[in-house]
Amino acid sequence: xxxxxxxxxxxxxxxxxxxxxxxxxxxxxxxxxxxxxxxxxxxxxxxxxxxxxxxxxxxxxxxxxxxxxxxxxxxxxxxxxxxxxxxxxxxxxxxxxxxxxxxxxxxxxxxxxxxxxxxxxxxxxxxxxxxxxxxxxxxxxxxxxxxxxxxxxxxxxxxxxxxxxxxxxxxxxxxxxxxxxxxxxxxxxxxxxxxxxxxxxxxxxxxxxxxxxxxxxxxxxxxxxxxxxxxxxxxxxxxxxxxxxxxxxxxxxxxxxxxxxxxxxxxxx
Amino acid sequence: xxxxxxxxxxxxxxxxxxxxxxxxxxxxxxxxxxxxxxxxxxxxxxxxxxxxxxxxxxxxxxxxxxxxxxxxxxxxxxxxxxxxxxxxxxxxxxxxxxxxxxxxxxxxxxxxxxxxxxxxxxxxxxxxxxxxxxxxxxxxxxxxxxxxxxxxxxxxxxxxxxxxxxxxxxxxxxxxxxxxxxxxxxxxxxxxxxxxxxxxxxxxxxxxxxxxxxxxxxxxxxxxxxxxxxxxxxxxxxxxxxxxxxxxxxxxxxxxxxxxxxxxxxxxxxxxxxxxxxxxxxxxx
Numbered sequence: 001x002x003x004x005x006x007x008x009x010x011x012x013x014x015x016x017x018x019x020x021x022x023x024x025x026x027x028x029x030x031x032x033x034x035x036x037x038x039x040x041x042x043x044x045x046x047x048x049x050x051x052x053x054x055x056x057x058x059x060x061x062x063x064x065x066x067x068x069x070x071x072x073x074x075x076x077x078x079x080x081x082x083x084x085x086x087x088x089x090x091x092x093x094x095x096x097x098x099x100x101x102x103x104x105x106x107x108x109x110x111x112x113x114x115x116x117x118x119x120x121x122x123x124x125x126x127x128x129x130x131x132x133x134x135x136x137x138x139x140x141x142x143x144x145x146x147x148x149x150x151x152x153x154x155x156x157x158x159x160x161x162x163x164x165x166x167x168x169x170x171x172x173x174x175x176x177x178x179x180x181x182x183x184x185x186x187x188x189x190x191x192x193x194x195x196x197x198x199x200x201x202x203x204x205x206x207x208x209x210x211x212x213x214x215x216x217x218x219x220x221x222x223x224x225x226x227x228x229x230x231x232x233x234x235x236x237x238x239x240x241x242x243x244x245x246x247x248x249x250x251x252x253x254x255x256x257x258x259x260x261x262x263x264x265x266x267x268x269x
Numbered sequence: 270x271x272x273x274x275x276x277x278x279x280x281x282x283x284x285x286x287x288x289x290x291x292x293x294x295x296x297x298x299x300x301x302x303x304x305x306x307x308x309x310x311x312x313x314x315x316x317x318x319x320x321x322x323x324x325x326x327x328x329x330x331x332x333x334x335x336x337x338x339x340x341x342x343x344x345x346x347x348x349x350x351x352x353x354x355x356x357x358x359x360x361x362x363x364x365x366x367x368x369x370x371x372x373x374x375x376x377x378x379x380x381x382x383x384x385x386x387x388x389x390x391x392x393x394x395x396x397x398x399x400x401x402x403x404x405x406x407x408x409x410x411x412x413x414x415x416x417x418x419x420x421x422x423x424x425x426x427x428x429x430x431x432x433x434x435x436x437x438x439x440x441x442x443x444x445x446x447x448x449x450x451x452x453x454x455x456x457x458x459x460x461x462x463x464x465x466x467x468x469x470x471x472x473x474x475x476x477x478x479x480x481x482x483x484x485x486x487x488x489x490x491x492x493x494x495x496x497x498x499x500x501x502x503x504x505x506x507x508x509x510x511x512x513x514x515x516x517x518x519x520x521x522x523x524x525x526x527x528x529x530x531x532x533x534x535x536x537x538x539x540x541x542x543x544x545x546x547x548x549x550x551x552x553x554x
Contacts, residue, residue, distance in 0.1 A: 005465070007465065008364050011360040012360065012364070014357070014360070015356075015357055015360050015361075018378075019377060021433065022377075022381050022433070024396065025393050025395075025433075026384075026389065028392060028396055029391065029392045032395055041394060041395060041398070042394075042398055042400040042401055043400075043402055082289075086285045086286045086289055087286065089286065090282065090283050090285070090286035092279075093278075093279040093280070093281075093283035096278075096279050097279075098279035101279075104286065104287055107294070108290065110294075111290055111294050112487075113487065113490040113537075113541065114298070114490070114537075115491075115494020115511070115534070115537060116491075116494055117494040117511045117514055117530070117533075118301065118530050118533065119297065121297075121301060121514060121518065121527065122294075122297025122298050122300055122301045123297045124518070125300045125304050125523055125527060128523070142289075146290070146293050149286060149289055149290075153286065178278075203383045207384060207385040207386065209387055210494070210496055210497060210511075223387055226385070226387050226391075230387070238391060241388075242385070242388035242391055245384075245388060246384050246385065249384040250380070253380055257376065
């Protein structure tokens, strides 16, 4: 064991402060959402109860979370299904050379770096010019895809990069057709990664705000509902909601991470 | 027959993804471009050509200062993200030898990115607010007599919030670049008698430049279109182009909002191209 240089301890302290900066506020609202009924928006905590967590599921003066939660879930599932199908197809295409591949690659990446407000405004204007009504399941869905598909696509590329093609070649040599090879060989092998991608795409969609903000139509998704509440809710119910959605996201991420790890372990064997 | 299918197969497979981006990215941007030349009659857009939206923007002090304010945010957030991300990535890449610990610590930095931005901003209220943790601490220590008011709903809070949200976009690419640096190069530099500082400046910094560039592109583009943080963390006078566009849409001034969006896109592209000019990132892709 060599002696660690001073720089190690300084950097470790810096890293610790950064983690505190990242998680501290989250932890603060987590604590504040566990206050008693008389609780307020700031410390010190007044009492301890699960009252405010329960309040989230009640009808609020300013609207209902349950409805927008259901909407966000439905939208998330649709986004996941489409993102996975679209990106796996594109990923398969990128395994062979084709004209326009580079262009499609940059088009996909550019979707990540175009300011989100532009996507939202653009889709909103397009629907208006075409005389269509914006809805969370049409224009909102499209806006979400511009955010989730690039991430899904990049991960799919990574998965196929490490994919051993000899299994497929064996299947083809034995006379399997392309669809048969895909469904019986490739798909089972990439399935765990697809679960991981689905969970990540789901959290991205579930938390997405800016791209949806102008195109959700009459009915709000959950983040839009929360945003609306920030101006007129002055009870810890807001924090309780934040705590619950954050825990929900954490669960998704943990599951995603576990499936990826399970997959890479199995690959290694 | 099978021959032709084989040639067309990749195109068929790539078609859905191409359509997604043509329909929901390219077409909308073209539409923004089109509508930015339309007129506005007070309650709806009129399909008649005008340059008025652009001349309005360039001749109005309010708009110009909003753009300048946005640049200020971009510059500050970029600087602090880099100042945080570089040491953090360096620590993870070069000081943590245990590989699983390295992955876990990297994930610790990554996880908040996958949670709601709005909730993350709300979380600052009990910390920075007038009766928040920082203020009670300062009062308790008798460092101030009155609560500090510029901690929340100010430009300070906006920059802090954005650094909180976007530092991940800087850490990930820099960490990625650093992990690719051949460790032999560092050993070689050490053998030649380079000091730790020299290694950092002459070996690690140039080799992690592509990561810095990719991170900068993300941070710059994200901040350019920022709206949520400016609304939630900024005071009434905090202005950004994103918020401006949002307000204009609120009053249905689509052509004016579109013109602003076009300028925003052009400025963002210029910044991105500028970054790409300085650093060649192709090796990373």
